[in-house]
Amino acid sequence: MLWGTKLELKQSLRTKKFIIIVIMMSLLYVPALYGLKKLIAFMSPQNRPMNVAMSSIVSSMKDLTGFFIALLALLLGVMAINASVRKGTMALVMSRPVKRRSYLLQKFLAHTIILTVSVLVSAAVALIGIRYLGFSVRPSFVGDVLLFSMVILLAMIQFLALGYLISTLVRSTSAAVGIAVALFLVMLIVVPLLVQTTAASNAHRLAREKFQNGNAIGNYTLGSNYETYFNHEKNRLMRRYRTYYLFLDPISQVNMLVSNLxxxxxxxxxxxxxxxxxxxxxxxxxxxxxxxxxxxxxxxxxxxxxxxxxxxxxxxxxxxxxxxxxxxxxxxxxxxVYAGVWHSIAVNRRNLILLLIPTFVYLFAAVYRFNSMDLR
Amino acid sequence: MTAIIIEDLKKMYKDVKALDGLNLNVPEGRIYGFLGPNGAGKSTTIMSMLGIVRPNSGRIELLGKEVFNDGFSEGNLVKAKERIGYMPEHATLWDFLTPLQTLDIIGLAYRIPKMERAKRARELLEMVDLWEDRNRKVGKFSKGMRQKLLLVQALINDPDLLILDEPMNGLDPKGIAEFKEIIRRQKDEGKTVFFSSHILAHVEEVCDTVGVIVRGKLRLEDTIDNIKREFLERGGYVILVETNKPVDFTGTGWKVETRGENRYVIRASSDVRERVYDVVSSQGAKILQMKVRTPSLEEIFLKVVE
Structure with missing residues (x-):
C-alpha cells in the first residue's frame, strides 16, 4: 500500500516542494532552446533537420544544465532523512506499523516520482519549444526526447540515492548540505577536470611521437597535421577515461550515453x-x-x-x-546519419550499467545505515 | 497477558550509558507511570520499545510479541505496532497539514477505510475540542493545541497499549483534567496506558503502578500505596515542631534536624506526635506549633533518585 510514498507525496504537495521542483526543471531546456533559435536564423524554414534540434538539447547537458540537475537531485536527497529525524516527525512515522527498510524505499520512490514528473514536464517544454521554433516534431523525435529524459532521470536518481546515503550518515542538515556540495565539486568538477588534463597531456605525447620534427612518421591516414591528430586522440582518450575513471560521475555517463547520436x-x-x-x-x-x-x-x-x-x-x-x-x-x-538516442545507448551500454550500479550501491548502503540508526 | 516486558535492556549513545540493564513489567489493563529525572532514560526506553532507537542488547516483549531479542524482529514489531498508540515527547507534527489531514494520513498507516477514518477523526477532534480548528494548519497551533492533537493521533487505531512520552507538558489545567479523563476512559475499556513524566503530581493521581528509572536502571516499581507505606516505615514520617526553648531529643531514636531557633524536623517511622509532646514537656518546654507532613511522592522520588 506504500504508505511512506503517499505520506511523502502528500507532504511535498502541501509544502509546495513538488511544484517548485517541477517549475525549476521546466526551465531546464530554455537556454538550449534560445541557442537553437539563434542557430536556425541561418537555416531555411524548409530545411530544419531534427538532429540539429536534438543535438542542441543534448549538448545543453554538457555544461551548467548538468550541474543543475545534479545539485537539485542531490539536495532533495540530502535532507530526506536527517531533517525529519531532527524535527522529530521521523519518530511519529516510525511508531506506525511500517518496516524501516520499506519506509526508506517508499520515501525514495516518492522522490523518484517527483523527479520523473519534473523530467517529463521539462521534456514537454522542450518539445513544445522545438515545435514553436518551426521544426516538424515527428513521433520518432518525441521518442528520442523522452529517451534522453529517461537517461537524465537515471542520473538524477543516482544523485538522489547519494543524497540519501549522506542523509543517513550525517545527522546535521547543514553539515550534510556542505558535504554534498563538496562532493559535488570534487566528483563533478575537480576529478573530471583532472582527467581531462590527463587526456590532453597524453594526447600531446602521442601526437609528439607521431609528428616528430613536424613530419609524420609511418603510414598515417586519420589527420594530416598535429592539431587534427591531437584532437582525435584527446577525444578517444576522453571517451576511454570517462568509462574507466569517471564512473562515479553520472553527468559524464550521460554524456557518453548520448555521444553516438x-x-x-x-x-x-x-x-x-x-x-x-x-x-x-x-x-x-x-x-x-x-x-x-x-x-x-x-x-x-x-x-x-x-x-x-x-x-x-x-x-x-x-x-x-x-x-x-x-x-x-x-x-x-x-x-x-542520425541514428537516434536508442542507438547511442546501445553502443554505450557499458555506460548505462555504470549509471545504474552506483545507484543501487548508494541505496543499499543507505538502507543498511538507516536500519541501524537511532531516529531521535 | 503482560503488556510490556523489558529484560536487561542496554543502550549506549556513543560513550554514554542511557539504559543500563533495565527491567520492566507492565501488566495489561494498568495505568503505569514511568518516572525519572531528566536524562534518566525514559524517552530512550519508550523509543526502544517502538524501534525508533536501536538498543544494544536485551529483550522486549510487547502485547505478547517478542519484538527485540538482541536484535529487532521487524515482522513482530510491525504486528505489535498495529495495536499500539504512541505520543512523542516533543510536539512535532507536520506543520503544513491540518488536524483532519494529519489524522487521515496517520489512519492510512493502519489501513483504516476512508469513511471510518473520517468518522474517527471527527470523534477524536471533538473529544479534545479541536473540531472547530480542523481546517487550520497545525503550524499555527499553540503548544497546548498541538499536544492535544498529538494525544488523539495516538488514539486513531483504538490501541490496546497507549505509550505516552511526557504527555502533560504544555497543557493548561483544563487540558490536564481532560487528559486524565481520557486516560481513565482507556483504563475502563481495559486498555493499558504507559506514560512517562517527571512531574509527580500528574502521575500520582492517575497511575496505579509507578516505576522509577534512574541512570538507566529501574530503582522502584510498585503501586503508589505500597510505595508510600514502605517509605513511611523506613522513617519517612515527618513532624515539624516549634518550641519556646531548646529541647534535647537524644535518646528517642528519631532522626532530628534543627531548623532555625527552636524549630525541629523529626523523622520517625510512625506517628509519634504524643511522644514528642511528652519529650518536650518533660524538659519543661512548650510546643508552640506542631505539624505532620505526609510525604508526597515527590519526596519519595527525590529520595530514590539520591
Missing amino acids: SEIVYITRINSTFYHAKYNSSLRMYLPDKSRGIVWRSEKEFTMKNGCPSVPPSGLVRVNGTAYYKMVVESCYRQT
Missing part, C-alpha cells in the same frame, strides 16, 4: 546496386549485408567521381562465385 554507415556496391556493408574480418574487406536490403540503385552504370578514387582492378574479388569491388570505404562510402 550519429552512426557511421558503410556502403558497398555490386555493380550499380548499393548495399549496407559489413566488415568481414577474415577477408579484411567490406561485404554487402543483403539482409538489410538495398540502399540505393543507380540508373546508370556507376562510375567513381567527385573525388572518390576509382576502384583499381586488383580490388575485384570473388566470394562464392560473386564478384565484389573491394571498396575504399574510409574515404568514399562512409556516411554519417
Whole structure:
C-alpha cells in the first residue's frame, strides 16, 4: 500500500516542494532552446533537420544544465532523512506499523516520482519549444526526447540515492548540505577536470611521437597535421577515461550515453546496386549485408567521381562465385546519419550499467545505515 | 497477558550509558507511570520499545510479541505496532497539514477505510475540542493545541497499549483534567496506558503502578500505596515542631534536624506526635506549633533518585 510514498507525496504537495521542483526543471531546456533559435536564423524554414534540434538539447547537458540537475537531485536527497529525524516527525512515522527498510524505499520512490514528473514536464517544454521554433516534431523525435529524459532521470536518481546515503550518515542538515556540495565539486568538477588534463597531456605525447620534427612518421591516414591528430586522440582518450575513471560521475555517463547520436554507415556496391556493408574480418574487406536490403540503385552504370578514387582492378574479388569491388570505404562510402538516442545507448551500454550500479550501491548502503540508526 | 516486558535492556549513545540493564513489567489493563529525572532514560526506553532507537542488547516483549531479542524482529514489531498508540515527547507534527489531514494520513498507516477514518477523526477532534480548528494548519497551533492533537493521533487505531512520552507538558489545567479523563476512559475499556513524566503530581493521581528509572536502571516499581507505606516505615514520617526553648531529643531514636531557633524536623517511622509532646514537656518546654507532613511522592522520588 506504500504508505511512506503517499505520506511523502502528500507532504511535498502541501509544502509546495513538488511544484517548485517541477517549475525549476521546466526551465531546464530554455537556454538550449534560445541557442537553437539563434542557430536556425541561418537555416531555411524548409530545411530544419531534427538532429540539429536534438543535438542542441543534448549538448545543453554538457555544461551548467548538468550541474543543475545534479545539485537539485542531490539536495532533495540530502535532507530526506536527517531533517525529519531532527524535527522529530521521523519518530511519529516510525511508531506506525511500517518496516524501516520499506519506509526508506517508499520515501525514495516518492522522490523518484517527483523527479520523473519534473523530467517529463521539462521534456514537454522542450518539445513544445522545438515545435514553436518551426521544426516538424515527428513521433520518432518525441521518442528520442523522452529517451534522453529517461537517461537524465537515471542520473538524477543516482544523485538522489547519494543524497540519501549522506542523509543517513550525517545527522546535521547543514553539515550534510556542505558535504554534498563538496562532493559535488570534487566528483563533478575537480576529478573530471583532472582527467581531462590527463587526456590532453597524453594526447600531446602521442601526437609528439607521431609528428616528430613536424613530419609524420609511418603510414598515417586519420589527420594530416598535429592539431587534427591531437584532437582525435584527446577525444578517444576522453571517451576511454570517462568509462574507466569517471564512473562515479553520472553527468559524464550521460554524456557518453548520448555521444553516438550519429552512426557511421558503410556502403558497398555490386555493380550499380548499393548495399549496407559489413566488415568481414577474415577477408579484411567490406561485404554487402543483403539482409538489410538495398540502399540505393543507380540508373546508370556507376562510375567513381567527385573525388572518390576509382576502384583499381586488383580490388575485384570473388566470394562464392560473386564478384565484389573491394571498396575504399574510409574515404568514399562512409556516411554519417542520425541514428537516434536508442542507438547511442546501445553502443554505450557499458555506460548505462555504470549509471545504474552506483545507484543501487548508494541505496543499499543507505538502507543498511538507516536500519541501524537511532531516529531521535 | 503482560503488556510490556523489558529484560536487561542496554543502550549506549556513543560513550554514554542511557539504559543500563533495565527491567520492566507492565501488566495489561494498568495505568503505569514511568518516572525519572531528566536524562534518566525514559524517552530512550519508550523509543526502544517502538524501534525508533536501536538498543544494544536485551529483550522486549510487547502485547505478547517478542519484538527485540538482541536484535529487532521487524515482522513482530510491525504486528505489535498495529495495536499500539504512541505520543512523542516533543510536539512535532507536520506543520503544513491540518488536524483532519494529519489524522487521515496517520489512519492510512493502519489501513483504516476512508469513511471510518473520517468518522474517527471527527470523534477524536471533538473529544479534545479541536473540531472547530480542523481546517487550520497545525503550524499555527499553540503548544497546548498541538499536544492535544498529538494525544488523539495516538488514539486513531483504538490501541490496546497507549505509550505516552511526557504527555502533560504544555497543557493548561483544563487540558490536564481532560487528559486524565481520557486516560481513565482507556483504563475502563481495559486498555493499558504507559506514560512517562517527571512531574509527580500528574502521575500520582492517575497511575496505579509507578516505576522509577534512574541512570538507566529501574530503582522502584510498585503501586503508589505500597510505595508510600514502605517509605513511611523506613522513617519517612515527618513532624515539624516549634518550641519556646531548646529541647534535647537524644535518646528517642528519631532522626532530628534543627531548623532555625527552636524549630525541629523529626523523622520517625510512625506517628509519634504524643511522644514528642511528652519529650518536650518533660524538659519543661512548650510546643508552640506542631505539624505532620505526609510525604508526597515527590519526596519519595527525590529520595530514590539520591
